[in-house]
Amino acid sequence: MGFIRHSFKRRLFFIxxxxxLVLVIFGGILTIxxxxxxxxxxxxxxxxxxxxxxxxxxxxxLKISESVLDKISESDALRKALTPGPxxxxxxxxxxxxxxxxxxxxxxxxxxLGGNSKFSTRRGVVSEDLPxxxxxxREADKAEGETVYAMDPYDATEDGATMIIARKITGVGAKGxxxxxxxxxxLRRILAGSFNARDGFMLTDKYxxxxxxxxxxxxxxxxxxxxxxxxxxxxxxxxxxxxxxxxEVGDSGLISIYITPPAFEKSAVHAGYQIVxxxxxxxxxxxxxxxxxxxxxxxxxxxxxxxxxxxxxxxDFDTKIDLNREDEFGQLASGFNKMTARLKDTMRERVxxxxxxxxxxxxxxxAQLNPHFLYNTLDTIKWVAxxxxxxxxxxxxxxxxxILRTGISExxxxxxxxxxxxxxxxxxxxxIRFDDCFDLEVDVADSxxxxxxxxxxxxxxxxxxxxxxxxxxxxGRIKITADRIFDAKENGESTLVIxxxxxxxxxxxxxxxxxxxxxxxxxxxxxxxxxxxxIIRLYYGSEYGVSAKRTDTGTEMTVRLPFSTETxxxxxxxxx
Amino acid sequence: xxxxxxxxxxxxxxxxxxxxxxYSVPGDKQLIVYTSHKEEVYLPIIREFENRTxxxxxxxxGGTTEMFKEVKEAAGEGACDIMxxxxxxxxxxxxxxxMPYEVSGIxxxxxxxxxxxxxxxxxxxxxxxxxxxxxxxxxxxxxxxWAELTEDKWKGHIAFADLHSSGxxxxxLSTISQMSDKxxxxxMTDFLNNLDGRVLTSSGQIIEQVSDGSFLMGITxxxxxxxxxxxxxxxxxxxxxxxxxxxxxGVAMVKNAPHSYNAGLFIDFVTDYDTQAYAMDEFYRRPVRxxxxxxxxxxxxxxxxxxxEKSAAEExxxxxxxxxxIGKED
Numbered sequence: 017m018g019f020i021r022h023s024f025k026r027r028l029f030f031i032x033x034x035x036x037l038v039l040v041i042f043g044g045i046l047t048i049x050x051x052x053x054x055x056x057x058x059x060x061x062x063x064x065x066x067x068x069x070x071x072x073x074x075x076x077x078l079k080i081s082e083s084v085l086d087k088i089s090e091s092d093a094l095r096k097a098l099t100p101g102p103x104x105x106x107x108x109x110x111x112x113x114x115x116x117x118x119x120x121x122x123x124x125x126x127x128x129l130g131g132n133s134k135f136s137t138r139r140g141v142v143s144e145d146l147p148x149x150x151x152x153x154r155e156a157d158k159a160e161g162e163t164v165y166a167m168d169p170y171d172a173t174e175d176g177a178t179m180i181i182a183r184k185i186t187g188v189g190a191k192g193x194x195x196x197x198x199x200x201x202x203l204r205r206i207l208a209g210s211f212n213a214r215d216g217f218m219l220t221d222k223y224x225x226x227x228x229x230x231x232x233x234x235x236x237x238x239x240x241x242x243x244x245x246x247x248x249x250x251x252x253x254x255x256x257x258x259x260x261x262x263x264e265v266g267d268s269g270l271i272s273i274y275i276t277p278p279a280f281e282k283s284a285v286h287a288g289y290q291i292v293x294x295x296x297x298x299x300x301x302x303x304x305x306x307x308x309x310x311x312x313x314x315x316x317x318x319x320x321x322x323x324x325x326x327x328x329x330x331x332d333f334d335t336k337i338d339l340n341r342e343d344e345f346g347q348l349a350s351g352f353n354k355m356t357a358r359l360k361d362t363m364r365e366r367v368x369x370x371x372x373x374x375x376x377x378x379x380x381x382x383a384q385l386n387p388h389f390l391y392n393t394l395d396t397i398k399w400v401a402x403x404x405x406x407x408x409x410x411x412x413x414x415x416x417x418x419i420l421r422t423g424i425s426e427x428x429x430x431x432x433x434x435x436x437x438x439x440x441x442x443x444x445x446x447x448i449r450f451d452d453c454f455d456l457e458v459d460v461a462d463s464x465x466x467x468x469x470x471x472x473x474x475x476x477x478x479x480x481x482x483x484x485x486x487x488x489x490x491x492g493r494i495k496i497t498a499d500r501i502f503d504a505k506e507n508g509e510s511t512l513v514i515x516x517x518x519x520x521x522x523x524x525x526x527x528x529x530x531x532x533x534x535x536x537x538x539x540x541x542x543x544x545x546x547x548x549x550x551i552i553r554l555y556y557g558s559e560y561g562v563s564a565k566r567t568d569t570g571t572e573m574t575v576r577l578p579f580s581t582e583t584x585x586x587x588x589x590x591x592x
Numbered sequence: 593x594x595x596x597x598x599x600x601x602x603x604x605x606x607x608x609x610x611x612x613x614x615y616s617v618p619g620d621k622q623l624i625v626y627t628s629h630k631e632e633v634y635l636p637i638i639r640e641f642e643n644r645t646x647x648x649x650x651x652x653x654g655g656t657t658e659m660f661k662e663v664k665e666a667a668g669e670g671a672c673d674i675m676x677x678x679x680x681x682x683x684x685x686x687x688x689x690x691m692p693y694e695v696s697g698i699x700x701x702x703x704x705x706x707x708x709x710x711x712x713x714x715x716x717x718x719x720x721x722x723x724x725x726x727x728x729x730x731x732x733x734x735x736x737x738w739a740e741l742t743e744d745k746w747k748g749h750i751a752f753a754d755l756h757s758s759g760x761x762x763x764x765l766s767t768i769s770q771m772s773d774k775x776x777x778x779x780m781t782d783f784l785n786n787l788d789g790r791v792l793t794s795s796g797q798i799i800e801q802v803s804d805g806s807f808l809m810g811i812t813x814x815x816x817x818x819x820x821x822x823x824x825x826x827x828x829x830x831x832x833x834x835x836x837x838x839x840x841x842g843v844a845m846v847k848n849a850p851h852s853y854n855a856g857l858f859i860d861f862v863t864d865y866d867t868q869a870y871a872m873d874e875f876y877r878r879p880v881r882x883x884x885x886x887x888x889x890x891x892x893x894x895x896x897x898x899x900x901e902k903s904a905a906e907e908x909x910x911x912x913x914x915x916x917x918i919g920k921e922d
Contacts, residue, residue: 223642245612251612
């Protein structure tokens with residue numbers, strides 16, 4: 017089976033062959049058998065008619081004989097002839113000839129007294145004596161007036177016999193018998209016209225011993241076979257090629273056997289099967305051809321497709337298949353072509369995107385050059401200012417340098433205390449800039465100051481207070497506090513709340529609304545504030561962020577974010 | 593159409609089975625008979641047996657030697673009931689093929705020819721007679737005694753059938769041997785040499801060849817000679833003056849007979865009055881029954897005391913002598 021399964025062509029061949037062979041063989045055999053059955057049935061019908069015809073003829077002979085015997089038994093003249101005493105031969109013969117008129121054409125009629133023929137219709141020699149205690153006369157004697165059909169003991173062989181139809185004439189005082197003899201020759205002459213030259217006919221007694229064998233039955237082979245079959249209790253026609261019709265002739269106990277040649281010569285049937293065999297051979301060849309053609313027709317596009325796929329796998333995105341077919345394979349090819357085109361586009365887009373990312377990286381690297389230079393410059397300025405006794409310049413440059421360093425640092429998180437340092441540095445600069453018009457107060461416990469927060473989230477709030485809240489005031493005050501609030505759920509999580517309050521003019525309602533709407537577009541011009549909110553929400557989710565409210569003394573801005581003493585891992589780093 | 597044909601087909605099959613069944617012969621109505629008799633002898637008897645008993649008889653007919661050979665084979669397979677025919681010395685010689693059966697009415701049979709162990713039953717007595725050609729042999733010259741058969745005057749003129757195909761030939765040789773005072777070898781040599789190598793292929797040719805002048809005389813069975821004379825052959829039948837044998841042919845039940853009961857019926861039938869009378873009247877055979885009166889013209893014969901067992905015992909030697917002197921055919 018593996019041999020077949022491993023090849024598409026063989027598989028195809030096997031399937032087609034199976035179907036074809038089933039059709040050819042079963043169809044062929046069925047046709048031959050059906051044809052045979054039909055012809056045979058027709059034949060049998062004809063045979064049966066023939067058999068009936070010849071049977072009727074035999075029956076006629078027996079009936080006529082019977083009626084002749086009846087007439088003899090009833091004829092006074094003939095009864096007298098068999099009775100002891102004086103008799104008139106003339107009367108006897110005229111009566112005998114009269115009653116036997118119907119049968120004399122083919123039979124000899126005798127009147128026997130004991131075993132001797134006394135009166136006979138025979139021309140010439142007298143009829144033979146018959147034994148009285150053996151054969152026909154004994155039977156007739158036992159039958160007491162009934163007709164008996166027997167074989168002439170002097171003319172009987174295994175090939176046939178003269179038929180004797182005899183009856184004891186009862187009530188005549190002596191053993192008188194009426195005896196009709198029909199020789200084989202006469203029987204044949206009468207029956208000759210009633211059957212076909214190709215057929216055979218046998219008339220036998222109840223032990224299947226023949227009176228006459230005619231036509232093809234003359235060889236008596238079939239008779240011996242029939243007898244043998246009956247002995248073995250087989251069907252009587254076993255081992256006989258010809259059709260054999262057996263029927264009883266009236267109630268005489270005789271049997272007529274009609275034999276016809278088989279409806280089909282064996283050679284005809286053989287020829288039929290030979291044709292089927294030839295069909296089988298042709299089918300096998302045709303199946304081979306068709307399977308080979310079909311498999312090529314299937315295999316070719318599949319091969320083309322396989323080659324194209326290999327090419328594609330190797331990176332040739334321009335691979336195209338041209339099958340020039342309109343069937344499923346054509347559709348498959350066009351699908352393949354579409355797929356490669358699409359993949360090619362996608363690849364190009366990705367390459368483009370990658371190129372852009374690379375460009376950005378290069379730009380970033382280039383951009384990092386400047387802050388370092390600036391930082392170093394500011395440091396130099398600080399030392400130059402110190403050397404020249406200009407403390408403000410030293411403070412400005414030192415603070416700016418610190419802010420810049422934090423700004424360009426690659427860390428995105430820092431401890432709250434560094435963030436507070438940055439705010440102090442920022443305020444140092446702004447104090448110089450705004451003539452020392454405000455104070456910064458930081459009230460954060462050390463434990464809380466160790467919490468990690470995104471860098472640069474406080475500076476924008478403080479900047480907002482200085483620029484928008486304390487505008488025009490000389491006693492400005494900014495206070496930064498931080499608290500750790502534990503969650504009610506008691507799951508160990510806590511929230512860091514950083515509050516920046518000022519005593520400025522108070523934040524406008526419009527501004528509060530804008531912060532709450534979380535609309536980046538709306539906070540245009542308040543870029544720092546917007547960024548803080550965005551950063552916190554991006555990192556921690558929308559439940560955290562910046563909120564603002566106006567107090568009696570100014571503005572209070574609150575930043576809420578999860579309390580953590582470790583650097584949070586950015587989501588983007590988890591799934592690069 | 594096919595169905596219709598099939599239907600008709602099965603109707604026909606049914607008819608065939610019905611007839612086969614009606615005429616099939618049950619085992620207790622069967623009998624298998626091997627016979628070496630001529631058709632005109634066995635057929636009327638067997639037909640009468642069938643008619644009287646309703647037993648179907650399967651007949652195998654052929655020459656004596658052939659039939660004995662076949663019976664031997666058939667006995668081994670249990671395929672034969674009766675061997676009908678063959679001189680009783682031949683039957684005696686092959687008696688291990690047969691099984692004993694005491695015929696009913698044995699008391700009416702000629703005690704002269706009865707088997708010692710009932711291995712066979714005699715059917716009819718068949719006296720050996722001489723025949724001669726009336727045209728070529730004057731009455732005065734006619735063969736008269738067994739003794740003169742070795743004379744030169746008959747050298748090459750005696751019609752005699754091949755021993756290998758004729759049971760009668762064996763009976764003749766046995767008779768010659770038993771009538772002679774000489775040893776078996778001498779008597780055989782004398783007679784066989786006098787045949788001068790002229791041997792017929794079958795005993796059926798003897799009448800023909802004597803009447804057409806090919807041979808002057810012949811030795812045959814009384815029934816054969818009588819029938820030939822009645823049929824018009826110009827020959828004369830002579831009973832040997834020094835006596836003759838009338839070795840009967842036998843009927844025997846074969847070992848392993850599958851239908852032994854019917855076989856017994858058959859043996860009873862062939863020895864019953866009717867059949868014996870019929871055989872006498874129609875076949876000119878002498879009945880083995882003592883209660884049948886011989887018809888007029890059938891003279892009582894001077895029978896020698898034929899020793900069947902001796903005859904059977906000499907079988908091998910006689911055949912050897914034959915092959916030696918005449919030469920084996922084939």
